[in-house]
Amino acid sequence: MKTTQVIKGDHLRPRGILAPGFINAHCHLELSHLLGIIPKKTGLIGFIEKVIKLREFEEDLILAKIEEADQFMWSQGIVAVGDISNTLHSSSTKSTSKIKYYTFVEAFDLWQESKSLNYFEGYKKVFEAFDLGTTDQKKSMVPHAPYSVSPNLLEKILNDAKPNSTLSIHHLETALEDQFFLKSEGGFREFYANMGIHPEINLGEYAGSADYLKRYFPRNLKYLLVHNTMMQKSDFETYEASGLDIYLATCAKANLYIEDQIPDYDLWREFKFPICIGTDSLASNDILSVWDEMGTIKRLYPQIEDSELIEWATINGAKALNYKDSLGTIEIGKSPGLNALPIDEKGQLDFSKNITKIA
Template identity: 45%
Template sequence: MRKITADWVYPIHTNPIREGVVLVDENGRIEKIDVRENYNADELEIYSGIIIPGFVNTHCHLELSHMKGKVHTGTSLIPFITSVVQQRGASEGAIQEAIAAADQYMYEQGIVAVGDISNVTDTFLQKSKSKLRYYTFTEFFDFLQEQNTETEFAKYKAVYDALEAVGGHQKSCVPHAPYSVSPKLFEAINQVNDGLQKTVSIHNQETPPENQLFLEKKGGFIDFYGGFGIALDDFDATKKPSIYYALQHMDPSHRTLFVHNTLTTAADIQAAQAWSDQVYWATCPNANLYIENNLPNYQAFMDNNARMTIGTDSLTSNWQLSVLEEMKTIAKYQSYVPFETLLEWATLNGAKALGFEEDLGSIEVGKHCGLNLLSNLNEKGELANNTMVQRLV
């Protein structure tokens, strides 16, 4: 039995404990939460800093790990997508090596679970032996072309079927984004997930041309699709931001994870949360800066009691896959977000979004939540530029 203590223990679901002690068995199960005065120093592992549960990364594209540094920063989303399409190819060996390295890095960075996008099967071997718990989102596209829906659905359904949901891993069929999924494809996705309690993710409101497409049927996506020989003759502007199209066609009975939300407004948040009481939001701040040089308005989310989570996106759109670095970015550029709020976003909210809260997300007796030490905090005991994470369990 390990007895681990630090200056503070943050269970997340309840108040921080000064000089708390967490008792953990050999399998990583939390046996007890106590205080240091009840023990002799020689029976304790004593650390400087704060102890928190393991991080949950709710949005990643592990299969793109081999593309680190290949796509320029600051181009905005449409040129970024074009670069990914054009440069995605690589040898199988290079792809697998990068996936394994990224998976191990996330483990070392104190991440215990990942919501991961899979358009292909490249990550499935690593997931079968990973120390991390994965929720795999098989993403579907038909680029608003209903004449292609059946063919495209069959292609991505084969990817979904190839992944065995074993070892605590889960999987769902999910739409890529409002601008890339037709009503017919939404319906087909909903049918696969019907009757099951799933988490369904969707990229949302990342760039101004996305809303412009739905408001006016104008803007960069018209040219983007045209460049690939795709006509949008059958698409009609909804005259509302893109999220309302998603709400019209998605199933509110599932946990729904809206991802990025760079341009999402208070009214959009309110509409989504009126549509379903199982809505979650994933922010990937470093990816937002990498691609669009922009961040969401986190105040709007806090004002509306939105359940925010934290993702890293991929190494194509980020410098590293570290939830701590995402937290630091928020603290740097929108420092009004309270430290304890950031901790909740990075742990318990993420576990709830993926349906893993029975075992992850908070330090509670019976959970296998992992334990992280955050050290080198500032004078307030909060995040600093040189704050580090050490995985203890």
């Protein structure tokens, strides 16, 4: 029988890389009860329709699943989360969590200019009621997506935002999004028509999502664009020319779940916008783990160096969420959390094993 010899000093050999705690740049904690419920690869519109049609769930179940997901993320080395909220369901969990949450109270008016004030006031109430607790939690009111937020509502949100705060927005998750601005039929037009809604927008007034947003976004805020799966080179150039402070969040596993697409990271990396990693929600993912997202990205884009991927998972998200003074790097004066990331014999990150949360 083969025996394992313990070489002198073997216990001192590094088994992993020490890294600061992970930052999950995009999540919807309040959808944690939807694990495994929505079918895969329906496309974004099919996905949204399913979410809308789902019948009400017991509030006790929703709250219990939120609590469970919060504790799970902490156990997986996540120390801060950019979290979308349409309701107050996650408020109590966040106010006492060990995780720092930047809550994005998300507003939309389904592009109905005439109703935008009502929608704004409704979401403003949710925003104001969100309890930040005694820990270092943050909140902003944010637009949902270019195709669901009219200029009226967008301006109200932007006028209300505190200088230097972060605004998150779902962005170019599907090719249909640009078409909304350019075509009179199909896609989101059909989706709205089925609900009896006829968006008050002139066709061709905007060249697409990027053109729409850059006309309204002021330069005194940070923008966290989420998904960007369909972003073209011209969109990157539009933002580059705008001088806006842009961060890109990617949720690779959710993109595969909903649209069966993955962003062109080689194109992303030609530009200087910091890239962050999000898990999206358990409605479109099987696990809320930044490590798992990193493994998926590495499998599809092995040319991305481990060191770069670790930056995506840590410091870039900390900057995007305004937590860089306390999180994101291992430095004196910070309390960034500490994870041991497993490596193989070649010293490469080994995604077949899980991380160990050290602090």
